[in-house]
Amino acid sequence: MTDPLRLGIAGLGTVGIGTVKIVQRHAEMLARRGGRPVVISAVSARSRSKNRDADISGYGWEDDPVALAKRDDVDVFVELMGGSDGPAKAATEAAIAAGKPVVTANKALLALHGQELAEAAEAAGVSIRFEAAVAGGIPVIKALTEGLAGNAIRRVMGVMNGTCNYILTRMEDAGLPYETVFEEARALGYLEADPTLDVGGIDAGHKLALLAAIAFGTRVAFDKVELEGIERISIDDIRHAADMGYRIKLLGVAQMTGRGLEQRMSPCLVPADSPLGQLQGGTNMVVLEGDSVGQIVLRGAGAGEGPTASAVMGDVIDIARGCDLPIFGQLAASLAEAVPALVTAPAPYYLRMTLVDKPGALAKVATALGDAGISIDRMRQYGHSDTSAPVLIVTHRTTGADIAHAIRRFEETGVVLGAPVAIRIEEV
Amino acid sequence: MTDPLRLGIAGLGTVGIGTVKIVQRHAEMLARRGGRPVVISAVSARSRSKNRDADISGYGWEDDPVALAKRDDVDVFVELMGGSDGPAKAATEAAIAAGKPVVTANKALLALHGQELAEAAEAAGVSIRFEAAVAGGIPVIKALTEGLAGNAIRRVMGVMNGTCNYILTRMEDAGLPYETVFEEARALGYLEADPTLDVGGIDAGHKLALLAAIAFGTRVAFDKVELEGIERISIDDIRHAADMGYRIKLLGVAQMTGRGLEQRMSPCLVPADSPLGQLQGGTNMVVLEGDSVGQIVLRGAGAGEGPTASAVMGDVIDIARGCDLPIFGQLAASLAEAVPALVTAPAPYYLRMTLVDKPGALAKVATALGDAGISIDRMRQYGHSDTSAPVLIVTHRTTGADIAHAIRRFEETGVVLGAPVAIRIEEV
Structure with missing residues (x-):
């Protein structure tokens, strides 16, 4: 395992340059931790001549990320271009077809084509790693x-x-x-x-x-x-x-x-x-x-250069160490077909509405809630301008469907001004 | 990789039984995630007949954890006995000598013998994993x-x-x-x-x-x-x-x-x-x-049964997946010899002391601090009983040595009652 692990980095925006900087700054540390040197063979981006915050003159250049993915001197394809389709997808597919693991920060690509790419990668015996795609530097x-x-x-x-x-x-x-x-x-x-x-x-x-x-x-x-x-x-x-x-x-x-x-x-x-x-x-x-x-x-x-590049390098070091696992665990x-729940789990809701300033207005709203099967946990009525009064309600657990039902009933009362606001309270 | 991964679990206290429960409850899920079934071959504990919160009758039994570590039907030795020496150390060494990876929750063992055990394990080409030893379920x-x-x-x-x-x-x-x-x-x-x-x-x-x-x-x-x-x-x-x-x-x-x-x-x-x-x-x-x-x-x-057993099983699944890395990264x-810093990094300090209720007492304390090169960020003097007044001081950044020096000076002033309290304020 003393052969260097050779990266091809496609995309030299914030995250790409951040990754280049870590490889340049921490060569000795990465070799110690990865068990082998980590080097950059070649890079690809839209413009070769753009002024960048890191010296990339020592690396090979490819205008086409697909060509980068296929290079003989690239062991790991690092996809930091973004975009769910187009060059990012084509180059990722090319890397997989060439039997190379992919490290990517591309959440859109995987959210839309994750299953197809994972199947292709597993058939080719390579991994796709995407720590950088979710929550930046948080592993x-x-x-x-x-x-x-x-x-x-x-x-x-x-x-x-x-x-x-x-x-x-x-x-x-x-x-x-x-x-x-x-x-x-x-x-x-x-x-x-x-x-x-x-x-x-x-x-x-x-x-x-x-x-x-x-x-x-x-x-x-x-x-x-x-x-x-x-x-x-x-x-x-x-x-x-x-x-x-x-x-x-x-x-x-x-x-x-x-x-x-x-x-x-x-x-x-x-x-x-x-x-x-x-x-x-x-x-x-x-x-x-x-x-x-x-x-x-x-x-x-x-997000940001350092945190996202940190996630990319964590994945690279895993590959250097020979750690491999299925793309989605x-x-x-x-993987089973996701059967979506048609009804969301019950939760308390926050309701805000403005009532006309007339006797019995609040009672009508409370009755409408009761009719929808919703009980009230807390309520506040605020001091108000001349003819209307804002009211806040926190309900006990109920469903989004019951809330929608209650809001339709509110409209029938004739005492609610404008559209009520309803926001779910997530129990954490 | 369809052969089952066979565990030998030494120690059936809270964490050991928690681990047994996960293996029993989630056999299908663990096989899916680990790429192979995870089973328990045999266990060891101080008492075989003790009433336990999980059925262990289907597993082999060893009175001696060293014998457990050496069993032919054990691929991974799971050490959950605790103790920095004695049976835990002997059995861990036996597992390593037999070329088996070790998963342990034993912080004392690794804190005191980690270097020696890591060298032995790396020489034998096996890993020691210890997620459960630090901060329970937090990975x-x-x-x-x-x-x-x-x-x-x-x-x-x-x-x-x-x-x-x-x-x-x-x-x-x-x-x-x-x-x-x-x-x-x-x-x-x-x-x-x-x-x-x-x-x-x-x-x-x-x-x-x-x-x-x-x-x-x-x-x-x-x-x-x-x-x-x-x-x-x-x-x-x-x-x-x-x-x-x-x-x-x-x-x-x-x-x-x-x-x-x-x-x-x-x-x-x-x-x-x-x-x-x-x-x-x-x-x-x-x-x-x-x-x-x-x-x-x-x-x-x-801490606790579930969280610590979760950490143990995370390590086990890594081994099932074939992920291996050096014990300390x-x-x-x-690993370099740790050269301890003789002087800790500067920090603000909290000081609490009780002053005699005499004119000029506070000035003497302030002077003593100044003489020690310590400047005051904030100070509070509280209402007091008849003859003494509690005083709180938050200093600007200083060193523990300067604080110790100041406290010696306080004693010379004759206005400080009892021993002053000094606590470092960590800048987070």
């Missing part, structure tokens, strides 16, 4: 697939899009509306070119789908993730939730229930004093719950 | 050795003795003195037979020494860990620390400095709103800091 894929392998997993939860968490905590701290903070985040370069990937929950949904596949032994089913972004979260709800002891997070939840697999990526209330509630700014957190281990909480930087062919 | 050995393998580690910190954290948080919550809560913990069965292992910091010190070896590529050096227990922590200090925005934790800190390796297991103040400060009860937390990844925080149950022969 959560490893913790779930390996560390907790002795557990039947009960639930996986996570705040896995730092930009959304930044927006939500900044709204609360500065008392600013969503639109203002969204523009701030854009100006700071925190948003993807297509911001829907972030604020629409798609990026985080990709990550959740990968975690769910490992946790429950099911085929990746991103198309079965219930997706709701943070665009409709108002500063009012953030403030009122805080008054009731909660924070709003874009929370991913995956759990296997008697009704099937639940995968949700949506704004949820969590207790302000829970680890998830205390998470500020761009930091990520993943919570893993197993039948033996109980609850494990992992927290760290979810068991053979891809043995 | 921290894996996170540090594998997930963060691309990082130069800067610092490792941890609250890794649940009993101590239970005692400290219970003192604060209930306002009870140490002695009372200590007796409570004993009655609840939370304490080791020799409670010094817990409250003296020895158990947590063993764990810190193992983490430090992996983090810094140094030979395990438990004898170089500065140990201080929680016996001297008073309810007064817990309350005063809380007033100043801190909590007191038995905190392990290992860091490599220009002066050498620092390993401390001692009561420290940490900010009350930090993840470490918020840790309540018996839960454990480990903080890993790497040059690329930044800060990773891992939290979970640090690099070959034992390449």
